[in-house]
Amino acid sequence: MxxxxxxxxxxxxxxxxxxxxxxxxTFFILPILNLAQTSTQTPIAGGDTGEYEQTLRxxxxxxxxxxxxxxxxxxxxxxxxxxxxxxxxxxxxxxxIAFKAGRFKNILLVLIIAPFFTSFLxxxxxxxxxxxxEGFVVPPLRTFGIISESTTLTSTSFAVVLGMTYNFxxxxxxxxxxxxxxxxxxxxxxxxxxxxxxxxTFRRVTLPLSMPGVxxxxxxxxxxxxxxxxxxxILGNPNSKMLGNVIESRFFKIVDYPTAAALxxxxxxxILILVTLYIRKAGTEELV
Amino acid sequence: xxxxxxxxxxxxxxxxxxxxxxxxxxxxxxSLTIPEGSxxxxxxxxxxxxxxxxxxxAGLEEPTVGSIHLxxxxxxxxxxYQRPINTVFQNYALFPHLTIFENIAFGLRRRGIKSVDADVxxxxxxxxxxxxxxxxxxxxxxxxxxxxxxxxxxxxxxxLLLLDEPLGALDLKLRRQMQIELKWIQREVGLTFxxxxxxxxxxMTMADTIAVMNEGGIEQxxxxxxxxxxxxxxxxxxxxxxxxxxxxxxxxxxGDNLVVDLYGQKISMPKSRSHAVDSSIYAxxxxxxxxxxxxxxxxxxxxxxxxxxxxVSYIGVSTQYQVAMPWxxxxxxxxQNDDGVPPFDKGDQVVISWEPNFTFALRGxxxxxxxxxxxxxxxxxxx
Numbered sequence: 077m078x079x080x081x082x083x084x085x086x087x088x089x090x091x092x093x094x095x096x097x098x099x100x101x102t103f104f105i106l107p108i109l110n111l112a113q114t115s116t117q118t119p120i121a122g123g124d125t126g127e128y129e130q131t132l133r134x135x136x137x138x139x140x141x142x143x144x145x146x147x148x149x150x151x152x153x154x155x156x157x158x159x160x161x162x163x164x165x166x167x168x169x170x171x172x173i174a175f176k177a178g179r180f181k182n183i184l185l186v187l188i189i190a191p192f193f194t195s196f197l198x199x200x201x202x203x204x205x206x207x208x209x210e211g212f213v214v215p216p217l218r219t220f221g222i223i224s225e226s227t228t229l230t231s232t233s234f235a236v237v238l239g240m241t242y243n244f245x246x247x248x249x250x251x252x253x254x255x256x257x258x259x260x261x262x263x264x265x266x267x268x269x270x271x272x273x274x275x276x277t278f279r280r281v282t283l284p285l286s287m288p289g290v291x292x293x294x295x296x297x298x299x300x301x302x303x304x305x306x307x308x309x310i311l312g313n314p315n316s317k318m319l320g321n322v323i324e325s326r327f328f329k330i331v332d333y334p335t336a337a338a339l340x341x342x343x344x345x346x347i348l349i350l351v352t353l354y355i356r357k358a359g360t361e362e363l364v
Numbered sequence: 365x366x367x368x369x370x371x372x373x374x375x376x377x378x379x380x381x382x383x384x385x386x387x388x389x390x391x392x393x394x395s396l397t398i399p400e401g402s403x404x405x406x407x408x409x410x411x412x413x414x415x416x417x418x419x420x421x422a423g424l425e426e427p428t429v430g431s432i433h434l435x436x437x438x439x440x441x442x443x444x445y446q447r448p449i450n451t452v453f454q455n456y457a458l459f460p461h462l463t464i465f466e467n468i469a470f471g472l473r474r475r476g477i478k479s480v481d482a483d484v485x486x487x488x489x490x491x492x493x494x495x496x497x498x499x500x501x502x503x504x505x506x507x508x509x510x511x512x513x514x515x516x517x518x519x520x521x522x523x524l525l526l527l528d529e530p531l532g533a534l535d536l537k538l539r540r541q542m543q544i545e546l547k548w549i550q551r552e553v554g555l556t557f558x559x560x561x562x563x564x565x566x567x568m569t570m571a572d573t574i575a576v577m578n579e580g581g582i583e584q585x586x587x588x589x590x591x592x593x594x595x596x597x598x599x600x601x602x603x604x605x606x607x608x609x610x611x612x613x614x615x616x617x618x619g620d621n622l623v624v625d626l627y628g629q630k631i632s633m634p635k636s637r638s639h640a641v642d643s644s645i646y647a648x649x650x651x652x653x654x655x656x657x658x659x660x661x662x663x664x665x666x667x668x669x670x671x672x673x674x675x676v677s678y679i680g681v682s683t684q685y686q687v688a689m690p691w692x693x694x695x696x697x698x699x700q701n702d703d704g705v706p707p708f709d710k711g712d713q714v715v716i717s718w719e720p721n722f723t724f725a726l727r728g729x730x731x732x733x734x735x736x737x738x739x740x741x742x743x744x745x746x747x
Contacts, residue, residue: 262457268424269449270445285461
């Protein structure tokens with residue numbers, strides 16, 4: 077009796093891990109391995125379009141990168157812009173909800189999540205209307221002479237960044253809120269008591285204590301934004317294409333699987349390196 | 365920059381302070397002077413307004429009416445960071461992202477002081493924790509955090525140090541030890557300490573002067589001995605220790621003494637210890653001032669006869685008796701156990717006696733229950 081009890085106790089963690097492991101193995105590990113072996117294939121001589129054979133041609137990576145380096149750079153620039161913009165909007169918002177909202181706290185949190193009740197695609201398409209010639213953004217801007225008569229906002233890089241900012245805003249706001257909400261308001265009072273004015277208190281106490289939220293929020297925004305293609309496809313133009321758009325067209329339109337796979341891996345690696353450097357720099361592991 | 369020069373030092377004066385939140389008045393027309401260099405305690409139950417008073421002194425709340433002066437400077441509307449006042453917060457409120465050293469240096473750095481090492485190390489020595497300088501607050505025990513919170517405040521040598529229930533989160537033994545240490549540190553650094561607490565023992569151990577607060581105002585102010593020996597109201601008599609309050613009438617005077625009738629038995633007490641306004645009074649005697657003797661044995665001083673022992677509880681250092689009196693009241697008597705076994709049993713017929721000088725008199729229209737129903741050990745402060 078006793079033996080079997082101890083045994084099942086030892087086995088239990090593995091049993092609990094099993095469903096998740098099986099799922100991830102089937103739908104993540106296997107596809108990734110498949111993608112990896114696709115990335116070094118070359119077209120079969122004399123074969124049809126879309127027929128490739130494994131030749132371990134690692135130069136695929138170099139070719140793909142050089143050919144698409146412009147979209148590569150754009151992906152990261154757009155993602156960084158959207159992340160910074162989202163941070164600038166979300167931080168005051170999260171701060172207000174955490175410290176100033178009182179009994180409206182829960183309502184405001186629901187409103188942050190509310191956009192998820194409609195589809196991501198629909199919301200992005202709606203931005204076409206909002207930024208369109210007949211929308212309520214362009215006419216006033218023209219009236220006040222902020223943009224010229226010939227300038228449009230749709231099909232621009234600006235619209236793509238704006239769309240991404242909007243779509244990923246909740247992913248920025250919620251971790252920031254969670255992190256700010258955990259701060260004991262008395263530490264801010266203590267800071268004021270110890271001769272720090274409002275700005276210094278923010279710089280020395282509130283901001284450092286909310287860094288876990290800043291890091292989590294920027295990662296949750298930056299990572300999907302860097303790989304995004306929907307915003308660029310709907311709100312952009314041929315000159316604002318991101319790497320996601322290239323991968324999509326290589327896979328589904330040109331049927332150039334090896335290049336698409338190589339680009340996917342390069343993008344993943346680049347994001348991984350950037351994120352690692354960022355976390356190192358932000359030094360969140362030192363925070364409580 | 366905060367001026368911590370002699371101009372902003374001196375006594376702290378609160379003049380006719382009122383603080384209201386909507387319909388609720390937390391502090392009601394309170395005036396108070398705290399002399400420079402003293403250890404001053406604001407003592408009262410939860411919700412009496414003591415924490416609100418402290419927060420107004422710190423600048424964390426602004427009074428609805430009234431003014432606050434430090435020396436000759438009006439600080440009523442000054443922001444917390446503009447006042448030469450520091451606070452030891454109830455739950456310490458240490459900065460979790462900074463080391464102990466940086467926590468303590470925080471105030472010095474904000475005041476633009478470049479070389480902080482000597483000052484920080486000095487207070488770390490004072491609180492006997494120099495080896496913890498590079499730790500983070502979460503790695504410290506409650507007692508250690510408490511000392512660091514104190515060090516972080518006194519390193520600035522403020523004109524006034526505010527302590528908001530500083531020992532509330534510590535266990536009894538550590539609390540006793542810290543009470544003595546705080547008192548020693550206050551003498552050592554010579555700063556004015558204002559200590560807010562609901563614990564009467566804590567206030568009496570440490571403070572030179574105690575202001576007992578009740579319902580937003582000061583009930584009585586004085587030295588611990590004054591307050592204990594000669595309370596002016598039933599609230600003070602009951603909140604600081606225990607009291608026997610017996611209904612009576614002043615029948616006349618005999619020299620410096622009053623002759624008082626307590627349910628047909630005559631006692632005497634000093635005139636100067638009466639706070640009554642007419643002849644109707646409550647005579648008050650502390651339980652340890654009573655002596656018990658068996659009927660027929662000699663007595664001296666004031667005597668109340670006709671009682672019998674109703675209840676005996678052995679406490680160790682003393683024995684507590686409940687003595688039922690002929691008029692239906694039970695009196696509490698504490699006898700020191702300095703001579704062996706408790707000499708009285710339940711049911712013994714006894715007389716109670718005491719020195720007339722230990723008697724105090726309260727107004728006859730007082731609520732004798734005031735200050736008894738509040739649990740002094742209630743830790744939450746929802747003010």
